[in-house]
Amino acid sequence: MLDTELAIIGAGPAGMAAAIEAANCGIASVLIDEQQSVGGQIYRDVERVAPLRGAMLGQDFLDGLPLAEGTHSPLITHLAGAVVWQVEKDGTITCSVKDQARQIKAQRILIATGAIERPMPLPGWTMPGVMTVGAGQILLKQSGLIPNKAVLIGSGPLLYVLASQMLKAKTPPLAIIETQTMGDLTKAMKHIGGALRGWRYLLKGTKLLSALKMGGVKRYTGASNIRLEGEGAVASVSFQCGARSHTIPCDTALLHHGVVPNVQISRALQLDHHWDAQQACFSPSLDEWGKSSEATIFIAGDGAGIGGAKAADLCGRIAALKLASELGKLDEENLQQRAAPLKSALLKENAARPFLDRAYPPFKDAQSPQDKTIVCRCEEVTAGEIRKTIALGCQGPNQLKAFLRAGMGPCQGRGCGLTISTLFAEQTGKSMQEIDYFTIRSPLKPITLGELASLKQKDVERLF
Amino acid sequence: MNTNFTIIGGGVVGMSLAWGLLKHGHTVAILDGSDGSFRASRGNFGLIWIQGKGAKAPHYAKWSRLSASLYADFADELTEATGIPLGLEQNGGFDYHFSEESLQKTVQSYERLKQEFDGDYPFEILCGEDLRKEEPTLGPDIVAGILHHDDGHLNPLKLLRALQQDVQQMGGTYLTNRHVVDVSKTDHFTLTCADNETFHSERVILAAGLGSRDLGPKMGFVAPLEPERGQVLITEKLPRMINRPSVTARQVDEGGIQIGATNERVGYDDGTTIDGIAFLAAEAIRTHPFLAKTKLVRSWGALRVMSKDGLPIYQQSQSMPGAYLVTCHSGITLSAVHGKLLPSWFDQKNDAPNLEKFSEDRFRL
Amino acid sequence: MKTASGFNSLEDASGASQSLVPVRFDGQDYMLPEGANLAASLLTAGVSVFRNAPATGAPRGPFCMMGVCYDCLVNIDGITQQACQTSVEANMNVCKPATPADLNTEDDHA
Numbered sequence A: 001m002l003d004t005e006l007a008i009i010g011a012g013p014a015g016m017a018a019a020i021e022a023a024n025c026g027i028a029s030v031l032i033d034e035q036q037s038v039g040g041q042i043y044r045d046v047e048r049v050a051p052l053r054g055a056m057l058g059q060d061f062l063d064g065l066p067l068a069e070g071t072h073s074p075l076i077t078h079l080a081g082a083v084v085w086q087v088e089k090d091g092t093i094t095c096s097v098k099d100q101a102r103q104i105k106a107q108r109i110l111i112a113t114g115a116i117e118r119p120m121p122l123p124g125w126t127m128p129g130v131m132t133v134g135a136g137q138i139l140l141k142q143s144g145l146i147p148n149k150a151v152l153i154g155s156g157p158l159l160y161v162l163a164s165q166m167l168k169a170k171t172p173p174l175a176i177i178e179t180q181t182m183g184d185l186t187k188a189m190k191h192i193g194g195a196l197r198g199w200r201y202l203l204k205g206t207k208l209l210s211a212l213k214m215g216g217v218k219r220y221t222g223a224s225n226i227r228l229e230g231e232g233a234v235a236s237v238s239f240q241c242g243a244r245s246h247t248i249p250c251d252t253a254l255l256h257h258g259v260v261p262n263v264q265i266s267r268a269l270q271l272d273h274h275w276d277a278q279q280a281c282f283s284p285s286l287d288e289w290g291k292s293s294e295a296t297i298f299i300a301g302d303g304a305g306i307g308g309a310k311a312a313d314l315c316g317r318i319a320a321l322k323l324a325s326e327l328g329k330l331d332e333e334n335l336q337q338r339a340a341p342l343k344s345a346l347l348k349e350n351a352a353r354p355f356l357d358r359a360y361p362p363f364k365d366a367q368s369p370q371d372k373t374i375v376c377r378c379e380e381v382t383a384g385e386i387r388k389t390i391a392l393g394c395q396g397p398n399q400l401k402a403f404l405r406a407g408m409g410p411c412q413g414r415g416c417g418l419t420i421s422t423l424f425a426e427q428t429g430k431s432m433q434e435i436d437y438f439t440i441r442s443p444l445k446p447i448t449l450g451e452l453a454s455l456k457q458k459d460v461e462r463l464f
Numbered sequence B: 001m002n003t004n005f006t007i008i009g010g011g012v013v014g015m016s017l018a019w020g021l022l023k024h025g026h027t028v029a030i031l032d033g034s035d036g037s038f039r040a041s042r043g044n045f046g047l048i049w050i051q052g053k054g055a056k057a058p059h060y061a062k063w064s065r066l067s068a069s070l071y072a073d074f075a076d077e078l079t080e081a082t083g084i085p086l087g088l089e090q091n092g093g094f095d096y097h098f099s100e101e102s103l104q105k106t107v108q109s110y111e112r113l114k115q116e117f118d119g120d121y122p123f124e125i126l127c128g129e130d131l132r133k134e135e136p137t138l139g140p141d142i143v144a145g146i147l148h149h150d151d152g153h154l155n156p157l158k159l160l161r162a163l164q165q166d167v168q169q170m171g172g173t174y175l176t177n178r179h180v181v182d183v184s185k186t187d188h189f190t191l192t193c194a195d196n197e198t199f200h201s202e203r204v205i206l207a208a209g210l211g212s213r214d215l216g217p218k219m220g221f222v223a224p225l226e227p228e229r230g231q232v233l234i235t236e237k238l239p240r241m242i243n244r245p246s247v248t249a250r251q252v253d254e255g256g257i258q259i260g261a262t263n264e265r266v267g268y269d270d271g272t273t274i275d276g277i278a279f280l281a282a283e284a285i286r287t288h289p290f291l292a293k294t295k296l297v298r299s300w301g302a303l304r305v306m307s308k309d310g311l312p313i314y315q316q317s318q319s320m321p322g323a324y325l326v327t328c329h330s331g332i333t334l335s336a337v338h339g340k341l342l343p344s345w346f347d348q349k350n351d352a353p354n355l356e357k358f359s360e361d362r363f364r365l
Numbered sequence C: 001m002k003t004a005s006g007f008n009s010l011e012d013a014s015g016a017s018q019s020l021v022p023v024r025f026d027g028q029d030y031m032l033p034e035g036a037n038l039a040a041s042l043l044t045a046g047v048s049v050f051r052n053a054p055a056t057g058a059p060r061g062p063f064c065m066m067g068v069c070y071d072c073l074v075n076i077d078g079i080t081q082q083a084c085q086t087s088v089e090a091n092m093n094v095c096k097p098a099t100p101a102d103l104n105t106e107d108d109h110a
């Protein structure tokens, strides 16, 4: 068992910044991540990749270099390739490194496990060749792979980011099929004031769009009735824009309609969560420092609520300062002084969110999929089966899991949990808060029984 | 709403009773708790288990065996009505032993039961190659297995789902988020829920699992019930590796291997502990060594509903005639007798089973 | 299933010289870059089906590439692993994980 003052789970911008800020205050931390190198989603493998194709990936990617380099501090122990599969309230973290169990005992824990892409169940989305836009980006960043004949489907800035990177690499997507409508943009305009305060994002968005236009990338907006078609692998996508139907042949279809906090660990710890209507996701309930309903556990970055990489960095630092003060390394005055500029930068950073959230809302057809569409990929459960079971008086997501196995597979409901809660709310008229979410249990990721058995310390009572 | 019967609790016990009463022509409403309630019916091991049961209470052994013998028909009826196969297998089950000593001790108690049943207690002891031929994946530490031919298993979640569906198909009313807080009797029963909604019926059955402990005394029952935690593991789905179930591990109809279960007195805590699940994993690997490389997908804890002596309770209230308490710690095993035989007990028909020994008198002495 | 890859690799163009090592997938031999992401390398090599979904046997391949969806599950030297979270090592023996459908063939026990 490794003892530490502070354990940070996740080495994306939030986790890296927190570790660096904590080190600045003299706190030794253990930085745990399942990936082999630091960087998280946006700065994935940045130290190795930056010299290879930094220019193509752009400044937003290169911004991660100083952070990654900052983690090479004697006060920061980076535990790489370590999959956290259990976190306990007493500060014990259990993770799996090459199928061996490792345990860490921390006085304080910061969860910085980021976001996952919002599930986007569409007809045909389980076929090989259908992936997420995030996956497309990871393939490009980490492995230098670009799909030859790809379409991008959904909504949100990430579609433009990937399309423009593909364009720079001279393999642009065949088309971007966007689900947001002009109406969404009109609604979003009400929040343009905030967005102007976060003007960098608007500027970036406009630049991206004009680059795509110049590059001849075809965009369709307000798309509906989207189907992925093919025999055993995706071969085309069909959809409608207004009265017109379109079919585009493709090898690869990349889906995306936003990201949502990865709440596996905070849910397993049964921390308080609330429904965030603006971002249409469950978020952990935190104070201004990122402290959760459990006093020794903090959460920062996209896992605390979607804010993007810069906000994640700031949240990570703010949490680290508070942790330093609680660990007796920073007095109250210094805490406030050092946190103040970070907090005002965070406000500015978050100013564009209300605009973005409304301009690129989740795709309705994917939030409430057609009856035949598979919702739970692991157990292959369709929306129709779920609706039928709800109609039989099934109480909630946990009873449904027992009846249909949806959420019982290896992904532990990451890919269907939100859709299932939404289907309940739709059919019963109850609020999302009331419906709530799956109960998450360890292991958070599958481990071998051999690894688990290696942790046996004593016999536990058993009758037989 | 006015029905012949209102059942408090929609776990496997309450639903089996509702199913049987509907078959007997009664009108039935079931009031059930919420998604987060403690539910043994959702977290159990799915065994229809006979061996070892009732070593000190032969009437319990008989009752359990009766249920096992009715199960095939019961399951067929449910599957026919709902289209849900229950994954029922009754090819016997194993109790494995790592030492000669524990084997002999168990065999002695089975021999006594065999006498109770006039020789009809079908178990055999397998060891060495005979045993490995039946279960090729067993580890070298196992010296013997007791194969009891009455044992079996099914998918308990599908059982509950099928009961719930068929009860509604037969016209039963199943209502959730109805937490009953009070029951009173005039010429009929009035049940009051936490949100003050009321229900009326001629008779009431309390089958609320651990919830019966609070409501029981208000209805004139002793209801000496305690939670007992069982931690359970389930692995990734595999081709057939384990032929017959044991109390250590069984392969479920969908392919996963279920490993169980601890018996812990920890109050109302249904969480898991590293100590608990690591111990279960180690025991399972010792029994089936291939499991060391198998991936664990999920673990959970669930609370058993334990009466003071571990035996079922079937009791009509003396202060409120027409109110009944039904509870047991092996609700899956007993589901068939509950569905098929208890209705005539409620109606005091000639063919009603004699359940005197399961009354609460035993706690009042 | 080996088909022409739907992906273009920039890695060669960038001149990164990774040594190639033998990896077996479903009985076929491949030369893959050592240390590279296993899922990405198999996709480049033209493998698109990594597993069959346990319930219906439907073909599946990598979906999220970030360890969330488990559709890239493969059996590596006897243990089921996420290909997208694994680095290529020499002489890995990789195959599609067995599914309960294989159950029927061995299911004739008494």
Ligand SMILES: Cc1cc2nc3c(=O)[nH]c(=O)nc-3n(C[C@H](O)[C@H](O)[C@H](O)COP(=O)(O)OP(=O)(O)OC[C@H]3O[C@@H](n4cnc5c(N)ncnc54)[C@H](O)[C@@H]3O)c2cc1C
Pocket: A009, A010, A011, A012, A013, A014, A015, A032, A033, A034, A035, A039, A040, A041, A042, A043, A060, A082, A083, A084, A085, A112, A113, A114, A115, A116, A117, A133, A134, A135, A137, A138, A158, A161, A259, A300, A301, A302, A303, A307, A308, A309, A312, A444, C066
């Ligand atoms: C696929 C994807 C691609 C994205 N691409 C972009 C982009 O190009 N541009 C942009 O502006 N924003 C992008 N975003 C959003 C961006 O990732 C976030 O705004 C930012 O990275 C949040 O930082 P973070 O530190 O909160 O989390 P992350 O950067 O997501 O870091 C979380 C880290 O936690 C680790 N982790 C999670 N669970 C465990 C566990 N159980 N055990 C061990 N480690 C664990 C992960 O491996 C990861 O490294 C993307 C998001 C996703 C999901």
Ligand SMILES: Cc1cc2nc3c(=O)[nH]c(=O)nc-3n(C[C@H](O)[C@H](O)[C@H](O)COP(=O)(O)OP(=O)(O)OC[C@H]3O[C@@H](n4cnc5c(N)ncnc54)[C@H](O)[C@@H]3O)c2cc1C
Pocket: B008, B009, B010, B011, B012, B013, B014, B031, B032, B033, B034, B037, B038, B039, B040, B041, B042, B043, B044, B045, B046, B047, B048, B049, B178, B179, B180, B181, B207, B208, B209, B210, B211, B212, B215, B229, B230, B231, B232, B261, B302, B303, B304, B305, B327, B328, B329, B330, B331, B332, B333, B334
């Ligand atoms: C780990 C474990 C393994 C087991 N293995 C086996 C096995 O292999 N074989 C076997 O036969 N048995 C097994 N059991 C036991 C079996 O699961 C139980 O006997 C059975 O599920 C009990 O069912 P029940 O309906 O009494 O209780 P529950 O399933 O707990 O249901 C009680 C219901 O009552 C409701 N309720 C509670 N209070 C109120 C109220 N005031 N108003 C309205 N509704 C209320 C609850 O919401 C709940 O739905 C196991 C149990 C556990 C925990």
Ligand code: FES
Pocket: C039, C061, C062, C063, C064, C065, C066, C067, C068, C069, C070, C071, C072, C073, C082, C083, C084, C085
């Ligand atoms: S591709 Fe989703 S987990 Fe590997």
